[in-house]
């Protein structure tokens with residue numbers, strides 16, 4: 001039996017729940033492989049950005065990665081459907097229902113590109129953090145809104161909606177807020193807490209703009225080189241890991257918001273009219289996303305699935321991770 | 322390169338939009354500058370090298386040294402071409418689009434193409450005949466074939482091979498080839514794909530903040546070639562020239578000020594050396610004292626806002642740029658005071674005292690230099706006001722300096738001088754980016770072996786004494802400063818040092834100041850202290866003589882670095898949040 005070495009890159013911090021879950025999977029992997037097999041986890045972005053990590057997987061320097069849709073879309077754009085369509089989902093149940101149905105197709109596309117998805121995970125909801133209070137979408141008109149460099153579709157979309165996107169790298173968010181280069185930033189509460197972004201942008205619109213969705217992927221080459229027992233061990237440990245991550249992130253967002261409220265964060269809950277106005281803004285982005293950011297077929301299927309979930313006639317069974 | 326970010330600022334300010342994928346376009350221009358600039362530097366035999374020993378060889382020995390150094394360099398280049406092709410092939414299969422329907426791999430192909438061009442230049446230099454070139458080519462093909470056939474090399478090949486690279490480095494092998502050769506051997510030893518180094522190089526040179534380097538460098542070069550240095554020295558001379566130790570104060574202040582916006586004290590030596598040397602000598606300073614002062618006077622500027630090293634460190638280590646600016650202020654004043662104090666200490670017994678203080682002369686001098694004096698303001702204000710990102714601020718500064726030197730002052734001619742200065746700057750920057758790109762390959766080897774994690778684990782197990790850590794840090798950084806230039810050092814070492822600082826409870830901003838202060842000292846260290854070479858080139862003196870002239874101030878500045886390291890207050894006092 002040959003020894004197998006797996007090297008995994010992620011932006012998740014050392015000691016975080018994501019890291020712990022990966023370590024447990026690594027244990028399961030080692031136990032079912034030849035002695036001397038290794039499962040090395042590179043945390044904190046030490047292997048570079050998610051795009052870098054994907055590049056390293058393509059040349060075979062890394063064999064696996066735990067990355068969000070930002071990196072997953074570098075592999076195949078269909079992965080963007082879960083994260084890049086604003087206000088598509090109202091709850092994790094909806095995300096779960098839709099992604100459960102779409103996963104086989106996304107995973108098939110990934111396999112064609114040489115990647116195997118072992119585990120899907122979520123990492124909280126993106127919300128808007130602003131320097132000045134805002135609740136209605138028109139409040140943000142004229143504000144300088146952060147947009148990710150490299151996500152040109154998002155920029156086009158924001159411009160078409162009449163917003164002022166400022167294209168910056170993630171590293172420029174905090175300095176950008178300090179100097180006034182940007183005054184509204186869409187990020188998750190946990191990220192805001194960790195970077196102390198709330199001290200600069202102390203107003204949060206409590207609107208679940210989009211979920212952060214990630215996955216644990218292996219290169220097909222390394223996956224095929226493993227013993228069937230190792231593949232089996234990873235597959236078997238995946239549901240447990242997904243459950244742990246799911247339970248964590250449901251708590252994490254709320255805990256982060258509470259912690260930031262204690263140091264002065266103002267949470268602005270949109271009224272029903274304001275929420276409807278946001279929904280209307282989001283609807284206007286869909287034609288721009290369909291066929292551009294997200295392949296048209298995947299897009300249509302996602303909309304159909306959401307409608308199906310919400311239709312009173314078809315009360316879907318509870319789908320746990 | 323300056324055009325896109327400036328257009329971006331303008332569009333954002335006026336139309337509230339921005340150029341579609343502007344960042345992506347400028348980033349890939351960085352790749353083009355690195356590869357084309359590197360190829361031109363290779364043609365002109367101006368690639369950065371580690372060692373000055375090659376200048377000791379002459380005649381037949383010199384030819385042998387050059388043959389070995391360039392031959393080894395060409396072999397490493399051949400491997401880099403193969404690594405680049407492996408990377409581009411993988412990216413091509415992924416089918417990603419850069420912008421406007423242009424596939425990313427078209428631009429990425431610049432990487433192996435550039436290395437091929439550099440390899441060709443190196444071969445052409447040492448093997449003029451067709452047969453000799455064919456032999457070199459055969460050797461390169463053999464090497465590439467060997468890497469394909471052999472997945473990993475054992476220790477007994479690795480060690481002698483690294484020794485050969487080290488000898489090549491001493492014989493004048495280009496610095497980028499030394500670093501790349503070492504990284505490639507280590508990758509090969511670990512059984513990692515050689516294409517890893519191409520991913521590292523690509524990831525580095527398309528770093529979104531990297532374009533700030535060529536842009537600020539261009540601004541500095543335009544200033545250096547114009548009448549700005551003369552006007553700046555006149556301002557400081559008018560104000561301080563008549564005071565005790567005046568010439569030393571003038572030299573230090575003018576050079577520090579100049580360095581703060583060129584970010585490279587080497588450029589200051591070139592630009593101001595010719596002005597401050599006569600000033601010092603005519604005041605009665607000895608040749609050696611004047612040399613020492615002129616070579617070291619710009620160093621404190623590395624820590625003075627808006628110096629580029631501060632910006633680059635802030636971005637690489639993920640700390641706020643404005644915090645870095647404020648944190649560097651007192652330490653740079655301390656370092657400047659040290660150099661001034663030394664300058665006053667070594668002043669001649671019979672200082673030829675110039676005329677008394679003259680208000681009229683001060684007013685005239687400031688009036689004459691108002692455009693140049695406001696350059697740092699352009700950089701600072703555009704950053705602080707929220708108009709621009711660091712890259713855009715650099716572009717704005719470059720444009721402002723261009724307008725001042727070419728249009729307002731007409732010191733430089735638009736058709737004759739500007740392209741020449743830009744080409745010179747491209748050559749220098751290309752050489753530096755080339756080194757930075759492959760330098761990350763070495764970091765990558767360390768990260769792959771989880772060296773930083775292990776050091777943190779080991780250090781916490783050993784008790785985690787902060788002062789011991791800081792002392793070790795000083796020694797390591799000083800050693801690093803001897804072999805690596807400040808920009809590649811920031812790129813390579815800052816990501817390794819940051820988690821360590823965190824583990825030992827060192828404030829990240831203070832850590833940045835310690836890092837840069839050590840690196841600043843590295844400019845003066847033997848072997849590769851860049852200022853020594855610039856001074857040697859500018860004043861036509863051997864490196865050894867220059868080093869002896871700066872030895873006392875080197876020791877004094879080293880004491881200053883220790884103060885900066887062990888008195889965090891100096892760095893953190895101005896930061897309100899701490």
Ligand code: NA
Nearest residue numbers: 045046047048
């Ligand atoms: Na890295």
Ligand code: NA
Nearest residue numbers: 051070071074
């Ligand atoms: Na990406």
